[in-house]
Amino acid sequence: MSAQEDLFVGVDVGTGSARAALVTCGGEVLAVATKSIQIWYPEPHFAEQSSEDIWTAVCQVTKEVIAGFDIYRIKGIGFDATCSLVAIDKQGNPLSVSPSANHEQNIIMWMDHRAESEVKRVNDTKHRVLDFVGGKISLEMQIPKLVWLKNNFGASYFDLAGHFFDLPDFLTWKATSSSSRSLCSLVCKWTYLVEEGGQGRGRWPRDFFQQIGLSDLRDEQIGTDVRMPGSLVGNLSKEAATQLGLHPEVRVGTSLIDAHAGTLGMIGCNAAGASQNFTERLGLICGTSSCHMAVSEDSLFVPGVWGPYFSAVLPNMWLSEGGQSASGRLLDHIISSHPAKELFKDKSLPEITKELNEIVANLGAGVDMINLTRDVHVIPDFHGNRSPLADSERSGMITGLTLDTSEKNLAILYLATVQAIAYGTKHILDAMQSHGHKFSCALICGGLAKNALFVQTTSDVLGIPVLLPQELESVLLGAAILGATAAGAYPSVQEAATKMCGGAARIEPRNGSQEFHRRKYEVFLKMLDDQMEYRKIMEK
Numbered sequence: 001m002s003a004q005e006d007l008f009v010g011v012d013v014g015t016g017s018a019r020a021a022l023v024t025c026g027g028e029v030l031a032v033a034t035k036s037i038q039i040w041y042p043e044p045h046f047a048e049q050s051s052e053d054i055w056t057a058v059c060q061v062t063k064e065v066i067a068g069f070d071i072y073r074i075k076g077i078g079f080d081a082t083c084s085l086v087a088i089d090k091q092g093n094p095l096s097v098s099p100s101a102n103h104e105q106n107i108i109m110w111m112d113h114r115a116e117s118e119v120k121r122v123n124d125t126k127h128r129v130l131d132f133v134g135g136k137i138s139l140e141m142q143i144p145k146l147v148w149l150k151n152n153f154g155a156s157y158f159d160l161a162g163h164f165f166d167l168p169d170f171l172t173w174k175a176t177s178s179s180s181r182s183l184c185s186l187v188c189k190w191t192y193l194v195e196e197g198g199q200g201r202g203r204w205p206r207d208f209f210q211q212i213g214l215s216d217l218r219d220e221q222i223g224t225d226v227r228m229p230g231s232l233v234g235n236l237s238k239e240a241a242t243q244l245g246l247h248p249e250v251r252v253g254t255s256l257i258d259a260h261a262g263t264l265g266m267i268g269c270n271a272a273g274a275s276q277n278f279t280e281r282l283g284l285i286c287g288t289s290s291c292h293m294a295v296s297e298d299s300l301f302v303p304g305v306w307g308p309y310f311s312a313v314l315p316n317m318w319l320s321e322g323g324q325s326a327s328g329r330l331l332d333h334i335i336s337s338h339p340a341k342e343l344f345k346d347k348s349l350p351e352i353t354k355e356l357n358e359i360v361a362n363l364g365a366g367v368d369m370i371n372l373t374r375d376v377h378v379i380p381d382f383h384g385n386r387s388p389l390a391d392s393e394r395s396g397m398i399t400g401l402t403l404d405t406s407e408k409n410l411a412i413l414y415l416a417t418v419q420a421i422a423y424g425t426k427h428i429l430d431a432m433q434s435h436g437h438k439f440s441c442a443l444i445c446g447g448l449a450k451n452a453l454f455v456q457t458t459s460d461v462l463g464i465p466v467l468l469p470q471e472l473e474s475v476l477l478g479a480a481i482l483g484a485t486a487a488g489a490y491p492s493v494q495e496a497a498t499k500m501c502g503g504a505a506r507i508e509p510r511n512g513s514q515e516f517h518r519r520k521y522e523v524f525l526k527m528l529d530d531q532m533e534y535r536k537i538m539e540k
Helices: 051-066 116-124 128-132 142-153 156-160 167-176 183-189 206-211 238-244 258-264 328-336 339-344 349-363 367-373 407-433 452-462 474-486 493-500 514-539
Strands: 007-013 017-024 029-036 074-081 085-089 161-166 232-235 251-253 281-286 290-296 306-310 318-324 377-379 397-399 441-445 466-469 504-507
Touching: 007 051, 007 167, 007 258, 007 474, 017 051, 017 474, 029 051, 029 474, 051 074, 051 167, 051 238, 074 167, 074 258, 074 474, 085 142, 085 167, 116 142, 128 306, 142 156, 142 161, 156 161, 161 167, 161 183, 167 183, 167 232, 167 238, 167 251, 183 306, 251 474, 258 281, 258 290, 258 318, 258 474, 281 407, 290 407, 318 407, 328 349, 328 407, 339 349, 339 407, 349 367, 349 407, 349 452, 367 407, 367 514, 377 407, 377 514, 397 514, 407 452, 407 514, 441 452, 452 466, 452 504, 452 514, 474 493
Parallel strands: 007 074, 074 251, 281 441, 441 466
Antiparallel strands: 007 017, 017 029, 085 161, 232 251, 281 290, 290 318, 306 318, 377 397, 466 504
């Protein structure tokens, strides 16, 4: 790092924490800070947060990462966050979304599943906008949540509302006072419609809103100023600059959803022998849940896969987005709910996971280790199936259970679950490739990228190399790329990604694993079919 090199801040708000990183123009992460954020669960299937709590955490972690640096070297800041719905009243204050009437709780989280009946009504319309979300809108998206608010709080609720933000756009609003929206958030989660040949010009589908009971939702509440990710929102407001510990000349980039920031932060990675064609790279962002990102030059429609979304990550390219509603969260659940967890005493889940990886390795090597799960099969849809079945009522399945409560039994079940998540990814990859996508490698980031067993298993199951970025903080790097582009350090986010993403390790599929995984994947598909048969029998 040169003495006068420009610096950029990337801020990521995930499910359970706010994080910030200080990043150089060349993509080197100099400092990272993390602060937990609160989640409320007022009723079953409800998950809520507070925008004030989140902004306080954002300010704290930003101040922490810039401590000791000359703030006038910091030229730009970018934000990403989970795709959660934020309600703000006309005075700019939090507007409660909670049945508890607690006004602090003004965010319906992405994983909140309260809108079960509303999502069915939305999908029953068969409207053209649903083609851009794989044929069915998800509970994780904002439109069903808005219908729920209307149905449960009445039409007067919309009279009180000044803004409904996606959480990433709330952060740029707090930073600049600009109510501009990111095209990423709107096309991915709000049914903002950009069609092939539209030259990037979009519109709100007013006829669709009429059909689902949102005719009184005003454009200014959901966005009229729509911008490309990485484009300039404006400078920090004086108030926000003071809160963040920065100076008001810092430029703010248009935001991204967190998984999309992870895609941007690793899509330009270099690895020996790997194609540099962005369209041949499947991006895996694996944390609490998993997202499967693919860009294409043309709009490719894949049933059960969200998109295609215009310019959702890279300008003038189409994004397809698959996903698994529970991955890291599922592994934590499998560990926490097994009787053998008590044998690990007071160790944290990451510590237990590390020990389970060691137990698995000690039980066998290579193909022998893989074969430990030949009689244990898992369907990982414990929180519904996001892709490619797009069925929120899907549930998890395990076959091969015994009365064994030992550490070994937990290790085998854990390994079977790691494999099952990889089979879910293969299911999504197969759907994408059957509709025009072609992948020569996968890139992986997020918390599960730090789990070597998970990474190797993913490569084994997919049958293609997995590129593991040297900079594991891909999401934070992607956020910083937004700030660098907005500040003019690079002419486009593509150029910034190529220059800032750095190198990657290449993990190849292990020899001898293909036939075992082919057979287990066959069982996986059979179990998916069987679950539907069980449902039909019980509905008779």
